Amino acid sequence: MPAVRLDADAWDAARLMAEHRLPGVVIVDDQDRPRCVLTGPEALGFVLPSYLLDDPALARVMDEESAEALCRERHDRTVGEVVADRGRPLPVVGLDTTLVEIALLMARERSPVVAVVADGRLLGAVTSARVLAALQSAGAGTP
């Protein structure tokens, strides 16, 4: 899962998620310290014009082409502005965290991703699908 800085263009973050079919991207500060995850639904909330979010019935009476054209309008907002209004921090693990510890953290925090950090800087991220796969391949030899 790629990382995007707080001061990056939010539109570019949405494009990254679209291109790589990602459910989210990790947001880091200017020291590459992980802060949170920007999720797909949040990116959609940013890409869509706010008056559509306020009144979804408008989307129904709008023809598809004009509605899509509206979504193309660039909004000059940074990732930091988009994620500013929520407090969900990203669960963080270190290089010595075990697979089972990561699985427990995800299950308890209901988080589909955790950040891997060394010396406070983001090294990468792990998704729940990867952890499930790792747990199951660890058990592949059993009946």
Place this chain on the structure above:
Amino acid sequence: MPAVRLDADAWDAARLMAEHRLPGVVIVDDQDRPRCVLTGPEALGFVLPSYLLDDPALARVMDEESAEALCRERHDRTVGEVVADRGRPLPVVGLDTTLVEIALLMARERSPVVAVVADGRLLGAVTSARVLAALQSAGAGTP
């Protein structure tokens, strides 16, 4: 995103998510009507032994191999039993729902997936990453 029935083995649902690197699977009833999404973190909560979930400190003092061996133990629970204790319904759209309407629904419900239904039966599912990609390719010709 594949669908799994309520009476399926929960372990098989977790395996499906691992194999296809999915953030979740759609759960349907015995008439193939969508009910909810089983997420990766929920699957991990099922795969892990409950005493580890109750006391995560145990994972730290356990060597990695024995912890993983515990995760291999099959729990004879159905998908329906795993998802029974929560009320988050899956957002549903029809074949005539527009791209922008789907995007709005995801943004408002904070849902990374919606089910596509005809005559009450599940036809498929759409993820937020796909919707972002579709919106952006619709605008690909603009500067």
